[in-house]
Amino acid sequence: MSIGAAAKVPTDLLKAEEALARYGELGERWLAGMWQGDPLADAVVADGRAAAREVRAYLADGVEPTNETAAALIAQVGADPLWLERDRLDRAADVLVRYSAQWGLVLGAASLLRGAINPIAAKPLLLTGRYGTQPAVRSIEVGEWLSKVVARGGMQVGADGFRHTVRVRMIHAHVRQHIEASGTWDHRAWGVPIPQPYMAFTLAEFGHISLAAMAQIGVRLTPGELDDIYHLWRYVGHLIGVDDRLNPLHEVDHQRIEELYRLTSPGPDQYSRDFVRALTEGYLAPELANLVPLPQVIGRPLASNLMYGMSRVFLGDDAADSLDIPDGVAKHVIRVAAPGLMLLDQLRLRVLGRQRITEAAYPIRDRELARLKAQHAIEHDLVDAVPGAVGH
Numbered sequence: 001m002s003i004g005a006a007a008k009v010p011t012d013l014l015k016a017e018e019a020l021a022r023y024g025e026l027g028e029r030w031l032a033g034m035w036q037g038d039p040l041a042d043a044v045v046a047d048g049r050a051a052a053r054e055v056r057a058y059l060a061d062g063v064e065p066t067n068e069t070a071a072a073l074i075a076q077v078g079a080d081p082l083w084l085e086r087d088r089l090d091r092a093a094d095v096l097v098r099y100s101a102q103w104g105l106v107l108g109a110a111s112l113l114r115g116a117i118n119p120i121a122a123k124p125l126l127l128t129g130r131y132g133t134q135p136a137v138r139s140i141e142v143g144e145w146l147s148k149v150v151a152r153g154g155m156q157v158g159a160d161g162f163r164h165t166v167r168v169r170m171i172h173a174h175v176r177q178h179i180e181a182s183g184t185w186d187h188r189a190w191g192v193p194i195p196q197p198y199m200a201f202t203l204a205e206f207g208h209i210s211l212a213a214m215a216q217i218g219v220r221l222t223p224g225e226l227d228d229i230y231h232l233w234r235y236v237g238h239l240i241g242v243d244d245r246l247n248p249l250h251e252v253d254h255q256r257i258e259e260l261y262r263l264t265s266p267g268p269d270q271y272s273r274d275f276v277r278a279l280t281e282g283y284l285a286p287e288l289a290n291l292v293p294l295p296q297v298i299g300r301p302l303a304s305n306l307m308y309g310m311s312r313v314f315l316g317d318d319a320a321d322s323l324d325i326p327d328g329v330a331k332h333v334i335r336v337a338a339p340g341l342m343l344l345d346q347l348r349l350r351v352l353g354r355q356r357i358t359e360a361a362y363p364i365r366d367r368e369l370a371r372l373k374a375q376h377a378i379e380h381d382l383v384d385a386v387p388g389a390v391g392h
Contacts, residue, residue, distance in 0.1 A: 010034050010191040012120055013264045023260060029245050030260045034191030038199075038241035040076055041173035043069040055170060059163045077166055077239050078157055084235055086156070092232035093150045094358045095225045100365040102214050108139060108284045109307055110213035110314035111205035114258070116272040117319060118265035120190050121198040124175050126271055127184055128390050135279040136376050143369055144381045146206075151362070155235060164382065165239045171384050172199070172241070174391035200237065200246040201261045207233045208254035213314040217334065218341025226251065273324045280307050287372075305330045 009016040009031050019027040044051045047069045054065035058074050065071045080086075096103055115121060125138075145164045148154050154161030172194045179185050179193045207230055211221070221229075230250055237247040248254045281304060289296065289303035309330025312320040320327070349357065373379070384391040 008035075010120070010187075010189055012189040012266050013191075014266055015263050019260055019263055022263075023256060026256060027260065029243075030197050030264070033196035033200075033243065033246060036196045036243070037176050037192050037194060038169065038173055038196075040069075040073045041169050041241055042176060044073050044170070045173040045177045052170065052174075055166070059166055062158060077162075080157075081235075081238055084238075085231065088228045088231045089155045089235060090152045091225075092228040093152055093154065094354075095221065095229060096150045097361040097365055098354065098357050099214060099219055100361060100368070102217060102219050103210060104143065105284075105288075105310070106210045106213035106217070106314065107142070107206070108279060109310045111209045112139075112279060113276055113311055113315060113323065113325075114209050114319070115201070115205055116275050116323060117268050118198075118261055119269040119272050120266065121201065121261075122272065122275065123185075123190060124179060124193045127179055127182065128175060135275070136283040136372075137378060139279070139283055140369070140372050140376060140378055141380075141382055143372070147365060147369055149232075149236060155232070155239075162239065165236055167382055167384055169240045171382065171391040174384075178390045196243050196246050197257075197260065199240065199242050200248065200257050203233045203237045203242065203248055204254040204257045204261075206236075207248070208251055209258060216313055216338060217310070218338050218343075218345055220342055220346070230254070268322050276311075276323045276325060280304065280311070306334070309334050 013031070013034065016031055019030060021027075023030070044055055044067075047067065051065075051067040051070045054063070054067045054070040055073060057063040058065055058070070065074055145168060148160040148164045151161060153159055155165075156162060176193045185193055211226065211229065215221075227250070230248070234247055234249055238244075246257075248257055285300060285304040285307045288307060289299040292299045292303060294302065305326075305328055308326045309328060309332075311325050312327065312331040313334045315323070315325070317327070380386050383389045
């Protein structure tokens with residue numbers, strides 16, 4: 001198979017021929033998908049404010065839309081796909097909430113930084129003014145959405161996780177329209193804003209990338225628990241507009257998406273490196289320092305070193321070097337500590353029991369999110385609730 005067999009390739013993407021040779025049909029879909037957004041949500045936004053208001057009215061109050069494009073979107077998200085097993089969504093939520101602290105840590109130190117390796121994917125954030133300058137706000141907004149998704153019953157049609165996920169889908173569509181209208185987007189070089197491949201990669205960020213990183217700090221999940229979590233993210237992909245042909249089913253699908261993302265990326269730029277520094281120094285390290293009973297003059301540098309060390313463990317030295325992540329002995333400390341952390345976690349599960357830990361974890365997670373929002377003076381949930389923001 002050659003590039004000629006696929007759609008034209010955005011000029012800033014690298015190694016397209018290798019992607020096709022290694023991944024065949026999936027590689028072809030990946031490259032072709034760079035020109036595809038989300039037809040249903042994009043049609044709603046293109047139809048004007050009235051159509052978008054009907055989607056919001058459905059999400060807020062269950063009012064069935066009369067607009068044709070809004071009705072088509074709601075029909076798609078409101079119908080359960082044949083493969084969906086809802087009990088597995090709740091089981092996945094219970095597992096993830098038991099590890100809220102570890103998961104939150106790796107989503108910052110592994111998932112977001114893995115995404116930063118590809119600057120094309122970050123350009124919509126850069127062009128809407130939310131790249132690098134608001135790491136805490138962005139992270140807390142993601143946490144707000146995740147708190148609704150990772151909840152028993154949260155993904156039922158009409159429940160909070162369902163509604164927040166469709167709102168995120170509409171935010172993406174509004175961002176596409178905003179960027180297209182701005183005239184700042186280089187289609188020849190980048191494809192379309194927020195294309196199908198990068199939407200699929202976001203699922204891998206919350207899925208395999210974070211799960212693999214948690215395993216590196218001592219979290220051992222059973223095959224059944226992992227499968228349930230992948231099932232949850234498959235359903236999120238369905239709701240958020242990922243094409244069925246790119247929506248990952250299992251761990252191996254996540255891994256292939258990660259590899260295609262890395263393989264075709266032009267590599268991080270200075271904005272990528274600035275984002276890594278802002279996220280770590282402006283949000284992750286201060287939060288870690290708050291957990292250490294040391295004076296800030298000592299705790300902050302120690303926390304920064306530990307966060308950078310974890311990122312090096314999660315990403316590998318080559319990727320970390322490309323992002324200018326400082327090297328040091330902290331990465332070795334993390335690796336040495338992992339077996340002990342695993343033993344402590346297994347002891348916790350055995351002594352307290354999964355059910356007891358799970359029941360306690362939900363209110364703890366919600367109190368922590370409320371603390372973060374208060375600390376950073378955040379009164380909204382998602383960016384579409386901020387006056388003047390894209391999608392408001």
